[in-house]
Amino acid sequence: MPDALVTRSLSKSFDGCLALDGVSIRVQKGEMVALLGASGSGKSTLLRHIPGFLQANDGDVEVLETPVQANGRLLSGTDEVRSRVGFVFQQFNLVNRLPVITNVLVGQLFRTPWWRSLLMRFSVDQRRQALEALAAMGIEDTAWRRASTLSGGQQQRAALARCLVQGAQLILADEPIASLDPESSRRVMELLQALNRNHGCTVLVSLHQVDFAIRYCERTIALNAGRVVFDGPSSTLTPEMLASLYGSSAWELFAPDSGGSPAVASGRPVLAAALRS
Numbered sequence: 001m002p003d004a005l006v007t008r009s010l011s012k013s014f015d016g017c018l019a020l021d022g023v024s025i026r027v028q029k030g031e032m033v034a035l036l037g038a039s040g041s042g043k044s045t046l047l048r049h050i051p052g053f054l055q056a057n058d059g060d061v062e063v064l065e066t067p068v069q070a071n072g073r074l075l076s077g078t079d080e081v082r083s084r085v086g087f088v089f090q091q092f093n094l095v096n097r098l099p100v101i102t103n104v105l106v107g108q109l110f111r112t113p114w115w116r117s118l119l120m121r122f123s124v125d126q127r128r129q130a131l132e133a134l135a136a137m138g139i140e141d142t143a144w145r146r147a148s149t150l151s152g153g154q155q156q157r158a159a160l161a162r163c164l165v166q167g168a169q170l171i172l173a174d175e176p177i178a179s180l181d182p183e184s185s186r187r188v189m190e191l192l193q194a195l196n197r198n199h200g201c202t203v204l205v206s207l208h209q210v211d212f213a214i215r216y217c218e219r220t221i222a223l224n225a226g227r228v229v230f231d232g233p234s235s236t237l238t239p240e241m242l243a244s245l246y247g248s249s250a251w252e253l254f255a256p257d258s259g260g261s262p263a264v265a266s267g268r269p270v271l272a273a274a275l276r277s
Contacts, residue, residue: 004063009023020056025231036210050204055073099144101134107165157187
């Protein structure tokens with residue numbers, strides 16, 4: 001199976017502080033992979049390097065078999081591959097004053113004639129696709145409402161609809177459930193899973209809650225202090241292993257309602273015992 005994304009020895013410093021320390025990962029097309037880590041582990045920094053939002057100090061990035069960064073340099077001529085990458089932000093990244101359908105249609109701008117893009121004029125077929133995407137996310141009734149009137153969970157689903165309209169082959173989701181209640185979190189993760197299974201999208205989703213990684217992603221890549229400390233089956237992420245990887249920071253990886261996954265149903269007591277040992 002070809003690779004959807006590859007990073008090699010990716011390093012990045014901010015004001016002398018090392019955020020990424022030689023990160024090398026590989027995600028195959030069609031995978032849904034969790035990027036796990038406590039706060040400050042480097043998850044968001046890594047995700048932003050993949051489409052070239054940030055330039056590395058060193059290392060390479062390839063996306064959909066196209067080089068995006070080489071030896072710490074952003075490469076020119078990569079707009080086309082970036083147009084096939086959907087990025088889902090923690091804070092939704094919608095324009096609050098615009099209707100939901102217009103926010104979704106932004107995913108079509110790269111294939112819209114420039115004069116239509118300037119006027120935000122979309123074809124009937126494009127509007128139909130946006131409505132179908134909203135229906136697939138279960139929020140078609142919000143199409144003509146201002147984005148600011150939606151709940152957090154609805155706004156995140158609108159962001160996923162935008163990826164669907166965009167025709168994204170790779171979706172990078174940066175803590176998409178961090179600001180949501182447990183029920184909305186489950187719904188958003190189920191929709192990401194549906195985009196992966198039903199539409200063939202490769203998904204790399206950063207999380208700080210291990211129960212969601214285990215429940216929705218067969219594979220997890222774990223970061224700590226800017227380094228890859230684990231890459232393997234999510235089902236093997238026991239509280240004892242997390243305690244060995246993260247020490248006292250492992251507490252951050254257990255949601256208050258972590259009973260939803262059998263693997264971590266008693267995670268907090270087991271973790272406490274592991275940290276005491």
